Amino acid sequence: MDHCKIATAVIGAAWGDEGKGLLTDAFSDSSTVVIRHNSGAQAGHTVQMDDGRRHVFHHFGSGTFRGAATYLSQFFVCNPLAFGYEKKALTDATDTTPTVYAxxxxxxxxxxxxxxxxxxxxxxxxxxxxxxxxxxxxTIQRSRNPHLALTVGNIVDMASLDLCKYLDRIRNDYVPARLKELGITPSQAWSNRLASPGALSMFMDACANFLGTVLITRDAKDDVFTKSKKIVFEGAQGLLLDARRGTFPYVTNSRTGLTNIVSLAHTIGLETLQIIHATRAYATRHGAGPFLRESPELKYEDNTNLPNEWQGTLRFGELDIDLLTESIRLDYADQSLSELRIERCLAVTCLDQVGHSINYWDKDARKTTEHAEFLECLRERSGVQNIITSHGPTRSCVSL
Structure with missing residues (x-):
């Protein structure tokens, strides 16, 4: 595929929050299309610019500040309400409406x-x-019933009245059945919110806004890619939250690693793919679930993962190289990569936050070394020689 000479995949190798937004921004420019290949609006990828602009990306690719287009693949779940809020924030910040395909x-x-x-x-x-x-x-749960699934294509094809009836069926028939399945009796406040006509009208407006912004394309080889010289696959969450790899039920209903990327790469006709598995210099987890090497006394500044009623406070720990390298090994082992030329890379972000030395675990032993020795240990244990590092929150702090 001559017009797409450079393709890069950015994958979180832990429980998310590894710096995928920063890395996507670092590999993007105005000739790039960023492909969202999993997850949905719950992803939160921070990009901070040297001029002070900052945005947490949810739908739009993290290369948007660089002029990159976004492609929401068939593996992505759209949230028109969240999309509308983000579109306004980005339009205000860039003075243009970013290009988005779906x-x-x-x-x-x-x-x-x-x-x-x-x-x-x-x-x-x-x-x-x-x-x-x-x-x-x-959304994934509801969509397992083909009569209740709602897609971007459905919204395009349905007249407003038909869409209203479809949504009424979801609200009036599916929701009570799902609540019964979950064993939940809603409070009066929740019952009022569920029945609110305002929710329906607001969602209808959001769908219209969404369709007025995105360009719909089924074939990934359409103009999405004919004008692009670079592709960046921007992953969401991390390998340890993968639906088939993480610890149930503390997982996401999504393939967070190479699975969807490889499928899309074959569809697009890519021959070469640079794969970057990313981690912070320490470990984090936002939300419940097992957390190897968690250290409650550790605290690092994080202005994106603020405490909230759903996930609580961001948790910190020391990096475990055994867990990291095994997760990456299993991600590669899942795939048939014989038709792709692969360049394997690791990325370590937030090195500026840990000081001159770094504490980590290797072969069940806790170690403290200088950064250079730590990176050499990573090379030896992973077999990956190319390690990208970041010593700050902006693209200029990334050493490629």
Whole structure:
């Protein structure tokens, strides 16, 4: 594929929050299309510019400040309400509306998926799963019934009246059945929100706004890529939250590693792919679930993952190289990569936050070394020689 000479995949190698936004920004320019190949609006990827601009990306690719286009693939779940808020914020920051393409098979999150998600987490009390409350998993659950699934293509094809009737069926028939399945009796406040006509009208407006912004394309080889010299696959969450790899139920209903990337690479016709598995210089987890090497006394500054009622406070720990390298090994082992030329890379972000030395675990032993020795240990244990590092929050702090 001559016009797409450079293709890079950015994958989180832990529980998310590894610096994927920073790395996507570092590899993007105005000739780039950023492909969102998993997850949905619950992703939060921070990009900070040297001129002071800062944005946490949810739908739009993290190369947007560089003029990159975004492609929401069929593996992405769209949330028109969240999309509208983000579009306004980015339009205000860039004075232009970013270019976004969407596959018609993208699933669509409704307000009732979000409400169900939040009610379910509330009902779990101290046994919460760590959900963001954005309705992603509930969207997947509802869409397992083909008569209740809602896609971008459905919204394009349906007249307003038909879409209203379809949404009424979700609200009036599906939601009560799902609540019964979950064993939840909604409070009066939740019942009022579920029945609110304002939620329906707001969502209808959001769908119209969404369709007025995105360009729908089924074939990934259409103009999305004919004008692009670079492709960046921007992953969301991390390998340890993968639906088939993480610790159930503290996972996401998404393939967070190479699976969807490889499928899309074959569809597009890519021959070469640079794969970057990313980690911070320390470990984090936002939300409930097992956390090897967690250290409650560790605290680092993080202005994106603020404490919230759904995920609580960001948790910190020391990096475990055994866990990191095994997760990456399994990600590669899942794939058939014989038709792609692969360049394997690692990325270590936030090195500026740990001081001159770094504490980490290797072969079940805790070690403290200088950065250079730590990076050499990573090379030896992973077999990957190319390590990208970041000593700050902006693109200029990244050493490629």
């Amino acid at each position: 596959h018609p098979d993208c699933l669509v999150t409704t307000p009732w998926d979000m409400m169900l998600n939040q009610m379910a987490e509330e009902a779990r009390g101290s046994a919460r799963h760590g959900s963001c409350g954005m309705g992603f998993n509930e």
